Amino acid sequence: MAVASWPVPGRARVHPPWTKQRTGFTVLLLVWLGVFIFSWRYIQMTFLTLFTGVGNIVHFLAQNFPPQFVNFAQTVNEAVITLGIAVLGTAFAFVLSVPVGLMAARNTTLHPAVRWVARAIIVACRSIPDLVFAIIFVEAIGIGVLPGVLALACHSVGMLGKLYAESIEQVAPGPTEAVKSTGATRWQQVTTGVVPQVLPSFASIALYRLDINLRSSVILGYVGAGGIGFLLNEYMGELQFRAAMGIVIVMFVLIVSMEMVAAVIRRSLIGMEAIPVSGGTASPGPTSNPWWLRWASRPRPADRLVARILPPKPAAAPDLVKSGGFNRETVRPPWTHLRIQRFSFLAGAIVAVAAAFVVTKTTPWQAFLALPAIWRTIVLYFPPNFQSGGSALSVGALQSLAVAVIATSAGYFFAVPIGLLAARNVSRPWVARTTRLFLVVLRAVPELILAIVFIVAVGLGLVAGTMALTVGTIGFVAKLVADGLEEVPQMPREAVLSVGATKVQETATSVILPTTPMLIGNGLYVLDVNFRSSTILGIVGGGGIGFLLQQSVSVLAYRTTGAIIIVTFAVVLMIEVIANWVRKHLI
Amino acid sequence: MGHSGETPRLGAARLSPGTPEDAGSRWTTEAVVQCERLSKRFGSTLALDSVDLAVPAGQMLAVLGLSGSGKSTLLRSFNGLVTPSEGRVKVLGCEVTSANSEHLRTLRRQVGFIFQQFGLVGRICVLENVLAGALGRVKYPRFGVLSYPRRLRLEAIGHLERVGLADRAFQRADTLSGGQQQRVAIARALMQRPVLLLADEPVASLDPESSAAVMELMLRISREDNLTVIASLHQVELARGWADRLIGLRDGRVVADAKPDEMNEQRLSEIYRRVAEGKMDGPPAPANAFTTALAG
Ligand SMILES: Nc1ncnc2c1ncn2[C@@H]1O[C@H](COP(=O)(O)OP(=O)(O)OP(=O)(O)O)[C@@H](O)[C@H]1O
Numbered sequence: 070m071a072v073a074s075w076p077v078p079g080r081a082r083v084h085p086p087w088t089k090q091r092t093g094f095t096v097l098l099l100v101w102l103g104v105f106i107f108s109w110r111y112i113q114m115t116f117l118t119l120f121t122g123v124g125n126i127v128h129f130l131a132q133n134f135p136p137q138f139v140n141f142a143q144t145v146n147e148a149v150i151t152l153g154i155a156v157l158g159t160a161f162a163f164v165l166s167v168p169v170g171l172m173a174a175r176n177t178t179l180h181p182a183v184r185w186v187a188r189a190i191i192v193a194c195r196s197i198p199d200l201v202f203a204i205i206f207v208e209a210i211g212i213g214v215l216p217g218v219l220a221l222a223c224h225s226v227g228m229l230g231k232l233y234a235e236s237i238e239q240v241a242p243g244p245t246e247a248v249k250s251t252g253a254t255r256w257q258q259v260t261t262g263v264v265p266q267v268l269p270s271f272a273s274i275a276l277y278r279l280d281i282n283l284r285s286s287v288i289l290g291y292v293g294a295g296g297i298g299f300l301l302n303e304y305m306g307e308l309q310f311r312a313a314m315g316i317v318i319v320m321f322v323l324i325v326s327m328e329m330v331a332a333v334i335r336r337s338l339i340g341m342e343a344i345p346v347s348g349g350t351a352s353p354g355p356t357s358n359p360w361w362l363r364w365a366s367r368p369r370p371a372d373r374l375v376a377r378i379l380p381p382k383p384a385a386a387p388d389l390v391k392s393g394g395f396n397r398e399t400v401r402p403p404w405t406h407l408r409i410q411r412f413s414f415l416a417g418a419i420v421a422v423a424a425a426f427v428v429t430k431t432t433p434w435q436a437f438l439a440l441p442a443i444w445r446t447i448v449l450y451f452p453p454n455f456q457s458g459g460s461a462l463s464v465g466a467l468q469s470l471a472v473a474v475i476a477t478s479a480g481y482f483f484a485v486p487i488g489l490l491a492a493r494n495v496s497r498p499w500v501a502r503t504t505r506l507f508l509v510v511l512r513a514v515p516e517l518i519l520a521i522v523f524i525v526a527v528g529l530g531l532v533a534g535t536m537a538l539t540v541g542t543i544g545f546v547a548k549l550v551a552d553g554l555e556e557v558p559q560m561p562r563e564a565v566l567s568v569g570a571t572k573v574q575e576t577a578t579s580v581i582l583p584t585t586p587m588l589i590g591n592g593l594y595v596l597d598v599n600f601r602s603s604t605i606l607g608i609v610g611g612g613g614i615g616f617l618l619q620q621s622v623s624v625l626a627y628r629t630t631g632a633i634i635i636v637t638f639a640v641v642l643m644i645e646v647i648a649n650w651v652r653k654h655l656i
Numbered sequence: 657m658g659h660s661g662e663t664p665r666l667g668a669a670r671l672s673p674g675t676p677e678d679a680g681s682r683w684t685t686e687a688v689v690q691c692e693r694l695s696k697r698f699g700s701t702l703a704l705d706s707v708d709l710a711v712p713a714g715q716m717l718a719v720l721g722l723s724g725s726g727k728s729t730l731l732r733s734f735n736g737l738v739t740p741s742e743g744r745v746k747v748l749g750c751e752v753t754s755a756n757s758e759h760l761r762t763l764r765r766q767v768g769f770i771f772q773q774f775g776l777v778g779r780i781c782v783l784e785n786v787l788a789g790a791l792g793r794v795k796y797p798r799f800g801v802l803s804y805p806r807r808l809r810l811e812a813i814g815h816l817e818r819v820g821l822a823d824r825a826f827q828r829a830d831t832l833s834g835g836q837q838q839r840v841a842i843a844r845a846l847m848q849r850p851v852l853l854l855a856d857e858p859v860a861s862l863d864p865e866s867s868a869a870v871m872e873l874m875l876r877i878s879r880e881d882n883l884t885v886i887a888s889l890h891q892v893e894l895a896r897g898w899a900d901r902l903i904g905l906r907d908g909r910v911v912a913d914a915k916p917d918e919m920n921e922q923r924l925s926e927i928y929r930r931v932a933e934g935k936m937d938g939p940p941a942p943a944n945a946f947t948t949a950l951a952g
Pocket residue numbers: 698699701702703721722723724725726727728729730857
């Protein structure tokens with residue numbers, strides 16, 4: 070069969086040009102590969118031990134089965150306190166983050182200098198892990214619930230403040246300018262023109278943070294900051310593994326139920342959000358939301374479940390009040406559906422915070438009274454002593470960084486295929502559903518528990534820590550992959566299929582390719598999260614800089630601890646700067 | 657929060673003679689808005705080029721010009737939303753160019769500004785948007801309708817009645833149609849109890865029918881309340897219908913200034929002259945079909 074006259078390949082350029090972006094991208098991948106190989110050898114990583122380790126885990130589980138609920142009442146009580154700590158930590162963080170966010174946003178800050186201070190506070194809060202805050206606060210005010218609350222609050226400001234500032238900067242400028250033109254003061258412009266526009270996203274971001282804080286509050290008990298982690302630590306220390314497993318199950322139930330409740334609340338928040346656009350061009354709408362906001366408010370499996378249980382609501386119920394809907398004498402707003410919803414949301418939040426104060430037996434002013442003691446303790450950490458550890462400090466930091474790099478890479482390696490399985494537009498529905506369920510379960514296990522499991526499997530050390538973080542990364546990234554894949558538009562897919570591509574070719578070209586930039590963009594963010602977590606895992610025996618931290622804390626070497634904290638801070642800052650640069654120039 | 661919370665108005669001072677430092681200049685005292693050699697530069701673009709203008713009290717002035725000719729910049733510099741690069745602006749006796757923020761706020765309170773994009777806060781209800789017009793008169797930030805005193809709420813309902821939207825008082829502002837939103841914006845301006853109304857293409861984002869209705873409403877209210885009006889517009893015929901005076905901007909310069917009946921074809925083509933015919937140095941600004949037809 071002679072092929073007639075296809076054009077003969079000439080000298081036309083068929084190679085894509087080496088643009089700055091493409092070069093940068095290649096260099097980035099090569100650098101990452103180099104760092105990965107270095108890290109792998111540096112901590113002598115291996116996944117082989119896992120195969121023998123699985124035996125250990127099975128053996129361990131079999132030996133300690135069934136789980137035991139010793140003193141169930143106390144366990145439940147501690148679980149409720151843990152919940153209370155998470156709620157209070159988030160509430161304090163909210164109260165602190167609103168002013169910090171306002172000052173950090175370009176359009177509402179008082180002065181550029183103030184803006185830089187606010188941003189510095191945000192970065193500092195984010196780069197110091199909550200566990201480190203907890204250690205400092207326990208030192209300052211003693212064992213109890215308050216240090217846990219304050220630790221969560223301080224660390225959360227790092228995320229809430231940043232996201233709040235970003236949503237304030239996203240606000241449509243028109244309404245604010247119009248309010249300004251009526252002769253309003255600066256603060257009136259903010260409260261009337263900006264706040265109503267950002268309040269719903271503030272609430273949903275705080276809710277999302279509550280979810281994270283509940284997971285972290287589980288570990289706080291380990292350092293004496295109250296909650297259920299304290300019991301876990303105790304039982305593990307006494308080698309009462311059955312009791313420990315009972316605790317783990319309670320934690321699991323707590324986290325999953327929190328996710329369910331959050332899904333219900335998010336659902337009603339979205340109901341309030343619905344904007345029935347009719348003609349007007351007043352608000353450009355939420356189409357330009359940044360990735361994190363879309364990501365934080367993305368639908369989750371729990372949302373779907375809730376949607377199935379609760380009957381669907383008619384979309385967008387505009388507040389149609391006919392004349393006579395309000396009293397012309399008093400001019401008070403009528404109790405419309407929307408207003409009732411807003412009020413119940415507010416009341417619910419207030420009740421939750423009040424209940425949290427009651428169950429944790431704390432009062433708002435205790436936090437203020439603790440400030441002098443905290444200050445006296447912080448002073449102890451200065452000036453930091455970089456000498457006493459010798460090279461241990463830099464070795465520890467490098468180890469933790471290596472752990473984070475491997476966990477991120479390996480996590481991505483496993484997460485992409487799992488994500489493909491979990492995406493409904495790529496795999497079969499039942500496979501997708503099962504994989505999704507698996508991911509929910511995986512994500513509900515705190516990394517602390519994962520670390521303990523892997524320590525049982527392969528012994529104390531960096532390898533166990535790396536494995537725990539890898540699994541944590543898989544749960545997180547696989548979801549990101551699956552959600553990203555499901556957002557890919559269908560149209561190009563059919564076009565690619567119609568040229569006669571196989572199903573696999575088609576998936577590669579039209580589904581995976583478009584999601585790649587998002588995945589790589591998030592890669593450095595995941596690295597940042599993993600580095601902070603690796604610090605935490607060191608405390609339960611995962612090695613690295615966290616191990617040094619735990620040591621220096623236990624011998625009360627404050628100034629050495631100060632040095633460790635500063636090194637951690639520097640590394641997180643470095644990752645953040647690199648991530649920002651990459652996101653800006655290469656993606 | 658009652659009467660005590662209100663700050664004094666500049667009203668009485670607005671026709672007072674200028675301060676001694678003005679003695680040498682040719683400021684007239686009757687003018688509500690007056691500017692002298694007003695220029696505004698954004699980077700390399702000269703948005704306003706040495707504009708001289710005096711608008712006496714009660715006048716209804718239409719500002720015409722192609723897109724990018726500087727209409728918005730001119731109107732915005734009258735209430736200090738834009739700070740001029742050169743020249744002086746005096747509005748209601750307040751020297752905008754040198755006013756501190758306190759004086760600017762007092763001025764803005766008396767100047768209603770209608771935006772092309774309405775500038776309503778979408779998430780809050782119509783009444784609260786109207787009440788925002790009273791922010792210059794009350795102290796402290798406000799959250800929600802109930803944080804304003806009842807007296808102001810009643811007044812706001814009254815303004816909504818004037819624009820025919822009292823029954824929508826508690827509807828979310830972003831659920832209204834464009835024409836309704838602009839009427840709410842007018843009610844908000846009325847809430848300021850303005851002496852001067854600046855309208856920057858108030859009907860440019862509306863369909864012909866609702867633009868006629870909104871324009872009609874705005875002008876009727878202005879006549880009733882004896883307001884001075886400066887409105888920028890694209891529709892020449894619409895402007896001829898109501899304005900006492902029309903000025904035309906081109907590349908930031910005033911190229912025409914006439915009574916409606918004096919605004920002939922030749923003067924219009926001065927404003928809307930098509931790019932191909934003229935000797936322009938700036939980048940061409942696209943005229944809309946209507947103005948092109950008029951100019952051609
Ligand atoms: N904030 C700004 N920054 C930079 N340039 C600006 C800014 N505002 C206006 N300009 C420029 O100044 C010139 C005049 O703009 P202006 O908005 O006053 O025109 P206009 O007559 O209102 O146009 P339109 O009919 O499209 O509203 C334009 O070239 C515009 O690009």
